[in-house]
Amino acid sequence: MKPYDHKKIEKKWQQYWARHKIYTTPDTAPGKDNFYLLVEFPYPSGNLHVGHWYAFAVPDILARKMRMEGKNVLYPIGFDAFGLPAENAAIKHGLNPRTWTEKNMTYMTKQIQSMGASFDWSRKVSTIDPAYYKWTQWLFLQLYKKGLAYQKETAVNWCPKDKTVLANEQVVNGRCERCDSEIVQKQMLQWNVKITDYANCLIDDLDTLDWPEQIKESQRNWIGRSEGAEIDFKIARSEESVTVFTTRADTLFGCTYLVLAPEHPFVIAALKKDGPFAGITNADEVGKYVASADKKTELERQESREKTGIELKGVKAINPANGEAIPVWVADYVIGSYGTGAIMAVPAHDERDFEFAKKFDLPIRHVIAPRVVDERNPHRPGKDVVFRKTILGIVRDPATNKFLCLRWKKHPWTTFVVGGVEEGESWVEAARREIHEETGYTNLKLVRSLGGPIYTEFFAAHKDVNRIALGTSVLFELDANTTREEVRADETAAHEVVWLDPLELTWDRMTHAELDIVLSRIHSAGSAYTGDGILADSGEFTGSTAEEARRSLTQRYGRSKTTYRLRDWIVSRQRYWGVPIPIIHCASCGTIPVAEKDLPVRLPAVRDYLPDGSGRSPLAKAKTFVNVKCPKCKGKAQRETDTLDTFVDSSWYFLRYADPKNKTRFADTKKLANWMPVDLYSGGAEHTTMHLLYSRFWHKALYDLKLVRESEPYTHRMNRSIILGPDGQKMSKSRGNVIDPDEVVRTLGADTVRMYLAFIGPYNEVSSYPWNPDGVVGVRRFLERVWRAQEYVGAKNVPELEVPLNKTIKKVGEDIAAMKFNTAIAQLMMFLNDIEEYKAVEKKQWAAFLKLLAPFSPHMAEELWSLSGKKKSIHLEGWPEYDEAKTRDATITIAVQINGKTRGEARVAAGASGEAMEAAAKQSVAQRLDGKEIVRTVAVPGRLVNFVVKG
């Protein structure tokens, strides 16, 4: 037997497959269903890394298996060749980006081909090909004509190092996603596309997709839908009003001031003594504040959360619910770009407003009472419901840190001082009165009211009524002025005064839930209650639930409104290496799209493509490119010089694969119908809220333009894991832990690398796996054992292998379909172990085994196939079938348990009856059962027998 020479074998078969074009995929194949397996196309960065292998060589296993099963599988590849990384590298090496990129593509194509993946290279696309970007431009113009692409001057993210604008999605924690520079905000005129028009269906349609929950949830978070209301606040002495967005319309009666973002148009106007707030008396100070807020970078805003702000003096707004005139503030905790850029502040029920109100001493009004139901004493049906305002008088002795309590003589409980609030009495007055009446203490020092009322429902047995108590607690302390007077005899008869630690309270007249709230309020300096509950002090709405009130108050004082965190996608980039935006600016005719016949607008070769930081693309310096005739008036006009974000290129590349050479359309409708939607899209988790979201939006826009037939591009999506260095850290040159796949392929072979990566862990779960050099060698060892097993082939009769083989065919098929390549390989290893054990395998059994191996190690399988005398490629063979009956052993081992603990084993026939199993089981644990009474026997066919015994 010749030794296993992977170099020779892999080269030989890669050439053979290319020569015979066995992976060229027809648009349709008679009698075969189409299956579209997509992987994210790579940047031509110059070198293939292990991640590329993991991304391309492992899904290839599925592609190959499905082909053998009789599917017409499209597994295409291309290059996402425009963009910053390529351009920056080109600048660094002093080359033209095109030369550099094309050289990389040539080199990487060879590298990818060394994987032995079944890509259909005849469908290769490259985004820098004018025949491709012609259609990128065309599609952009379709969006433009539909009003989905527009130019707007807004505050944008500017990367000072890359000297270009970035989309929100490309800014991570205030830094550039690519170069990690701190992003600054700039006011610039930019091309946007209206992804926000699709925010709703981008969220809703997630429900229709068979995607991992994690990806869906990330997209939902990113889009950030929030349902609430817009409410108009009239401005005093003005006809105009400020519109706020809130999700808590139920707290409207608790709104004690308004806050506008520093960027709010009314604020900007007020600084110029204009607009509804023209009457402010402190414009200078407000101006200073706005300027300082403006200067803050995104990072500074995130780092310092200290509340700052300034009141607009001399103006008031009117709370529409209670008609109260309330102050108006400007603060940068309100963001101009979200909602309406203005909020109604409800400090009692919003943590940020609370913090702000504390700092600037603004009033806090409680309007939502937490609802507590006494579960031991619930309302009884048929009894009257009596509503009562109650007060809880809490007195702390600072010397001992104990609390004044009453121990009741007739009841087994201890309580704080509790009583009703009388007509016209304030909470504090009521509390003082009750404490005085019941304990004699007077002249107590008021500490504070404890954060608004609590709504408690219970059955008051002593009064035989269902009680609803709206209880407010007030905290006092003993101090030098405090005196104690005589208490009435009936009070002393009812209870005695004790000083207790709150933990010692045994309070049966109140729930623990309520007590918890009160205690936490005693111990914290106060906080906002942001939960739901029952409305208090809210006029006619008092008593309704927060949920009802959100609806009714919205209806009365505002209107329902849904807002999104998602911003429109800024697609213009001030860089050279991208698709020119096909627009002409004419001084008299305005913005004119380039006519279809003039597409593509070619990216000109220029000498100087370095960005100069002026905020204009290097293309602006290419005079012959810029200066054109206006298509409309034939006057002087200029081309748009910004280029498109590369995420535009990649938003439709999967459509081009269906018809990559079409000259008259981005892809033929019929050919699109053959392949779309993508059946399975495998890619990296880093694209979840970028490429994956952009391309869903783009596709939906094309769907509305009737250019594609489905509203979602990808039926099934899976995120791939990450391969780490051998040290368990992310591979990086500086750490010196980078594995060069070319080198491993040289020493161990492509088949080994493919199979190792498939074996490293389940492919359909997101995780990270360290590259284990010993593990790769282990896989190589397996392949060499396969190679040596040739010597056993040709045995005449090996029935012992029949069940293992059928099991293996079943398991490998199922596991590949589920993307659990690791367990499929484990099963192949087990079968090889069996062959080695018997030192024999029939030709037919060997052939089936090779077919199972073919998707994983296509070269070796092909070589062994050909060595066994076959002429046709193994990859054109059918997937082996199994006989269900032969996947089960004739005799099986069952577990024997006593009281659920495994105590022995028994051998029984596969189809053994319960009685037969029991009998065999009983025998195997006879000693342990001796003298014990079997109370119950559980027999699970094919699994186990469990004896439940006593004694």
Next chain:
RNA sequence: GCCGGGGUGGCGGAAUUGGUAGACGCGCACGACUCAAAAUCGUGUAUCGCAAGGUGUGAGGGUUCGAGUCCCUCUCCCGGCACCA
């Protein structure tokens, strides 16, 4: 803080969806071959214990004849969002 995912040997990971926990591989130990080493092959390898026998799937509780799997409480790790009203 909110939302999503997860925690199993020394390591990567298995476990037919409630039925013998640790498949398969790596590593390690011992043995065979060898002057020796490598390669290869064989045996063993959750843990405590000489053994009988215990104990074990992040922690604690519950349901069940039986729990890695279901329920409750907590904890830690990963990911998304976060001054978003």
